[in-house]
Amino acid sequence: MIGEVTGISVIRMLYLQLLYRCNMDCLHCFHGERLKHADAFSPEEAINLLTLMRDQYDTEGVTLLGGEPFVYKDLTQVVRYAKQELGLQVEICTNGYRIERRLTEIAPYLDVLRISLEGIGATNDRIRKFGSYQGALSALDLARELGIRTGATMTVTSQNIEEVLPLARTLQEYGAAQLKLHHLRPVGNASSHPELLVTDRALYARLRQQIHGATDLTIQVVLDEDLSLDGAPEIGPPINGLREIPRIEADPRGALTMSCNAVGKDSHAFWYDKAADRIVHRPSAIDEITLSVPAVVYERV
Numbered sequence: 514m515i516g517e518v519t520g521i522s523v524i525r526m527l528y529l530q531l532l533y534r535c536n537m538d539c540l541h542c543f544h545g546e547r548l549k550h551a552d553a554f555s556p557e558e559a560i561n562l563l564t565l566m567r568d569q570y571d572t573e574g575v576t577l578l579g580g581e582p583f584v585y586k587d588l589t590q591v592v593r594y595a596k597q598e599l600g601l602q603v604e605i606c607t608n609g610y611r612i613e614r615r616l617t618e619i620a621p622y623l624d625v626l627r628i629s630l631e632g633i634g635a636t637n638d639r640i641r642k643f644g645s646y647q648g649a650l651s652a653l654d655l656a657r658e659l660g661i662r663t664g665a666t667m668t669v670t671s672q673n674i675e676e677v678l679p680l681a682r683t684l685q686e687y688g689a690a691q692l693k694l695h696h697l698r699p700v701g702n703a704s705s706h707p708e709l710l711v712t713d714r715a716l717y718a719r720l721r722q723q724i725h726g727a728t729d730l731t732i733q734v735v736l737d738e739d740l741s742l743d744g745a746p747e748i749g750p751p752i753n754g755l756r757e758i759p760r761i762e763a764d765p766r767g768a769l770t771m772s773c774n775a776v777g778k779d780s781h782a783f784w785y786d787k788a789a790d791r792i793v794h795r796p797s798a799i800d801e802i803t804l805s806v807p808a809v810v811y812e813r814v
Contacts, residue, residue, distance in 0.1 A: 514792045515570070515761075515769075515783055519752050519802070524570040528578060528762035529559060531591070535581040537608055537642045538702070541631070541668050541709055543777035545701030548580065552765035556587035558787045560594050562763060565790065567599050574602030576627075580765075583612040589619050596622035606666065609652035610645050616652065620659040627664045627693075628653060632673035633680055640672065640709075653687040664691035669740060670709040674716055677734075678727055685732040692732055693811065696739035700777035718742045724814045737773075738810045745774070749807025758808070773809040775801040 516522050532553035533544055542548065554562070566572035575595050582588055582605050595601045604625040616626070628649045631640040638646050656663045665684050667677065681692050697703055697710060711717065717740045724734050739745045752758075752771070762770045767785040769792065770776050782800035786793050796803065 514794050518782075518794050519755065521752070521755055521758055522570065523757040524566065524572055524759075524761050525757070526574045526576060526760045527563065527566045527572050528576045528760055529554070529562065530578045530580065530762065530764045531559060531582050531585045531588070532580045533765050534584055535579055535608075536584055536610060537581065537645065539608075539631075539642075540640045540706045541670060541697055541701075541703045543698060543701040543703065544580070545704070545777070547701075550765070553585070554763075554765060554787070556590045559587075559591045561787075561790045562785055563591075563595055563599055563601065565785075565792070566761075567601065572601070574604065574624075576604040576606055578606045581608055581610075583607050583610075583615055588615060592619045592622045596624075607652070608641060608645060609649035610642065611648060612652050613655050616655060616661075617659065620656075620661055623661055625662045625664060626652070626656045627666055628689075629666045629668075630680060630684075631667060631670070632676040633683065636673050636676055640670070650683075650687060653684070653689060657688045663687070663689045664693065665689050666693045666695060668695045668697050669711065669717075669720070670697050671711050672709060674711060674720060677720060678723055678730075681724075681727070681730055681732050681734060685730065689732060692734050694734065694736045694740055695773075696737045696809075698774070698777065714742050714744065721814055734814050735811045736814055738812060745809070746807050748805045750805070752802055752805075770801065771808065772801055772806045775806045780804065780806060 533547045533550045535548050595603050602624050606627045609628040630649050631637045634646050653663055767787050768781040769783040780801040782802045784793050
């Protein structure tokens with residue numbers, strides 16, 4: 514259906530939010546009140562969607578998210594099937610809190626473990642949860658022992674922008690290969706915490722200069738294009754005519770989003786119908802295609 518409406522025939526990566534439930538309630542979480550919702554993929558539904566994406570859109574990999582994917586009770590089943598039966602690149606994005614037992618269990622089928630961190634020590638714990646920083650470092654340590662490649666994500670806020678470089682250096686010590694920096698979008702919990710927003714965009718330009726000048730960094734740092742003096746465009750090019758896109762994200766209800774800029778805004782033009790095992794088109798006046806929501810571009814600094 515996506516191909517029929519847009520012409521897109523290849524979608525490289527599926528970001529699959531298995532459930533809303535989480536063991537944290539982070540100040541910046543785009544899910545907001547939905548963290549309390551029970552919506553989730555059954556393992557059969559998740560496997561069906563993965564199979565559909567591989568067969569119809571040549572999808573090469575899946576990133577499993579939540580909520581918190583490690584509280585999803587059927588995680589091992591989904592990870593194993595994605596790797597063994599479908600041959601997908603399998604990545605998990607997690608807060609890393611008390612995941613050691615299950616991480617050991619799925620290690621043979623996992624290509625990349627990506628930990629979400631929001632600064633060093635107390636800075637991270639204020640935004641996420643007390644003890645979450647040390648928990649994340651323990652998970653990185655174990656992943657290294659298990660031979661799993663690791664990376665991290667960080668949402669840049671007014672409270673942690675000065676800790677990007679210290680965090681990058683710490684992650685480097687733990688063997689992480691990449692730090693991915695996200696722009697804070699004021700949706701979900703973040704809409705109730707305007708103090709987290711970076712209001713002076715010149716700080717982004719300074720951050721880029723600092724990263725450029727950090728000659729001791731071997732970890733790869735990639736940035737959302739919004740983290741710049743000018744920011745990203747408000748309107749993107751028409752999606753019709755594109756043959757390939759890098760990603761699509763499925764939320765626990767089955768709503769599909771092609772741009773991170775539309776996540777958390779209910780701007781869905783496509784849905785995965787779980788019962789029928791097919792993708793359907795539900796256009797609206799606020800969907801991401803109608804509004805020409807621009808895709809988020811990441812660049813290496």
